[in-house]
Amino acid sequence: MNYQVDEKGYYGVFGGAYIPEMLYPNIKELREKYLEFIEDPKFQEEYVMLLKDYVGRPSPLFLAERLSKKYGAKIYLKREDLNHTGAHKINNTVGQILVAERLGKKRIIAETGAGQHGVATATVCALKGLECIVYMGAVDIERQAPNVARMKMMGATVIPATSGSQTLKDATNEALRDWINHPTDTHYILGSVVGPHPYPDMVARFQSIISEETKWQLQEKTGKSTPDYVLACVGGGSNAMGMFYHFLNDEDVKLIAVEAAGKGVDSGESAATTLLGKEGVLHGSRSLVMQTEDGQVVEPYSISAGLDYPGIGPQHAHLFTSRRALYVSITDDEAMQAGMELSKLEGIIPAIETAHALAYLDKMKFKEDDVVVVCLSGRGDKDLDTYMKYFGL
Amino acid sequence: MNRINQLFEQKKQSLLSIYFTAGYPDLNSTLDIAEALEKAGADFLEIGIPYSDPLADGPVIQHSSLTAINNGMTIKVLFEQLKELRSRVTIPVLLMGYFNPLLQYGVEHFCSSCKEVGVDGMIIPDLPMYEYEDLYEEYFSLNEIRNVFLITPQTSDERIHKIDELSNGFIYLLSSSSTTGKDLNVSDQTENYFSRIKNMQLKNPTMIGFGISDHTSFAKASEYADGAIVGTAFVKLLEKDGFMEQIPEFIKGLKG
């Protein structure tokens, strides 16, 4: 089975580029050039150097002993939280800023939910001296205030998206509108494996470093490069895609993607796209989308801003329908408890997004020698306010 | 013969097309507005199907879409309303809508519903050309629905020729690459672009839209194309009290 994009930009029936004509020239340019750029040895040299010396890669693969003991398996944490800026998002922005440079673009735009992608974009723009504009839902600006301040410190302009639910979906709309209005000088650094082709493939390639490293790290530590289970949380799906990428063809590795159930999948306040969504088009690709019968996109809900999105990337939609990966969901409460648990057991405070993946451990049945890798997509500093309110700290 | 083709064939002067959102400002205002526009002298109409995430639209049309959705407008409701279309309106009517609601309704079903109520064409800004060609064109032709494509100043000549080949109603020239509701800013560059298209001798007629808001911009656009399309400026009028009475004046003001 082929899990990668075909020459028309599709994963099975999902993907494509459903964009207005105004975006066509930019998307076409990107489609024609991204592989050539990425495969260029000069690009690779700079990309690898930046990942090493600036981001701090390889990120450690850590055997979490107390967590392992609790769940009765060997649980490794892939420490993307230790990357510069605190999440996996920077793997992608480092790659895309090099693409933007080669395209000769002077102005960078991005959307952000939790603010991690916005921060990672502002960071690489500061590094390269490029103008940076980040769209962020007004609700998210409120709940992720430290990240807003970080973006500003690095010289980015943060523009609130005030339409709709004022979260990630709306920020993405505003970024796409900005791109329509700046057709020649701007590159849009999309932050997940969503959007029109070639974004899902390009972002997945930049995030695939996560599983590339995991493979040799596991080999070193366990004598075997493949685990039994791989877990990651899914908003748009970039950390999960990066975590799955090099295991896709190892069919005996079970891939588990954890979505946000919000207040419960039947509560009307949820972001569990594979359960609640159906085939549709959002932000330029055909995928699974949470929507009304009439095709209006519904406003999702999750306590975690990074998972508060009514779609998933087209490659995930393909992995879901082909059953290559298992899609499950975790509620706000379960995630918050799991975040607290990891803090207490391992001295690692995870992002609330990441806590969703951790919470699923409790629902699994392991054999003692099962090897499990959880993508620790980000650290919890940005979420302290939410943790404090939730636990009355 | 399709009303759109007929209109362009018999055209004596520059054509004016007006866009407005179905179900805005009131759920049932759609046909009253259409009828008033024809009486006032609009040459054809584009009725927008409201969508929750209208990527190509600025704040005014976003607001009208959201209000219309909240008013209860859906594709089903719209086709119910349009059952009366041809007893009240004779000029060509296109529907303009984003792809997702159409996909949920079913594209084939959508095209046959259009034919049933007497809709003549469609504008679907986010439906890619090759998808249209591969999967949907036959439903459009079968039901004689004209699909209208957009062109921007950045669209290559090669692509324009391809669009011309695929089109059989008219081609929609965007005055600039922008979302709806920005003022037309006619620079040398814009005029060069308009002339470039004019000189390409396309087989399809052309209409210029985006940023046309008054007689000056309408007249300017008419120098280069078969006419112009007004959207945001008209939707703004609908926000005012007593807009029905002001429609004749508005159209007269545009045509001069």
Ligand SMILES: Cc1ncc(COP(=O)(O)O)c(C=O)c1O
């Ligand atoms: C720490 C962290 N994990 C996960 C996500 C979700 O994004 P994705 O599904 O693209 O990995 C985010 C998004 O902001 C994040 O900050």
